[in-house]
Amino acid sequence: MKKTIALIAHDRKKDEMLKFVLENKELLSCHTLIATATTGKIIKEHAALEVTTYLSGPLGGDQQIGARIACHEVDAVFFLRDPLTAQPHEPDITALLRVCDVHNIPVATNVASAGLILRCLKGE
Numbered sequence: 001m002k003k004t005i006a007l008i009a010h011d012r013k014k015d016e017m018l019k020f021v022l023e024n025k026e027l028l029s030c031h032t033l034i035a036t037a038t039t040g041k042i043i044k045e046h047a048a049l050e051v052t053t054y055l056s057g058p059l060g061g062d063q064q065i066g067a068r069i070a071c072h073e074v075d076a077v078f079f080l081r082d083p084l085t086a087q088p089h090e091p092d093i094t095a096l097l098r099v100c101d102v103h104n105i106p107v108a109t110n111v112a113s114a115g116l117i118l119r120c121l122k123g124e
């Protein structure tokens with residue numbers, strides 16, 4: 001069944017996100033993809049997948065995606081955070097992860113978990 005997956009990556013994780021997307025393009029193309037601005041732009045340009053983009057994370061994109069999660073419009077979140085760099089919008093990042101927990105939405109913060117969730121969604 002077609003699901004909505006949010007793809008978000010911090011700057012130092014964007015290459016890893018693109019690699020993940022390219023390796024899993026066939027599976028991801030079965031779903032509706034949404035993303036923060038820069039992550040989505042890279043995926044559209046380099047993986048040629050259709051992606052609905054929101055604002056960039058630091059400009060409110062995490063909050064926009066969080067709002068969709070709260071409205072039960074997102075089925076999974078793949079959020080490759082940079083664990084080694086402080087982000088100016090840290091409260092938004094925490095809020096996005098929190099809203100996933102509030103609404104019991106699967107969230108992966110590394111590609112190993114994202115791959116597992118993606119394969120599980122295939123069976124649903």
Ligand SMILES: O=C(CO)COP(=O)(O)O
Pocket residue numbers: 008009010011035036037038039040055056057058061062089093
């Ligand atoms: O900062 C982000 C998530 O917190 C990601 O935003 P961009 O995809 O626009 O870089």
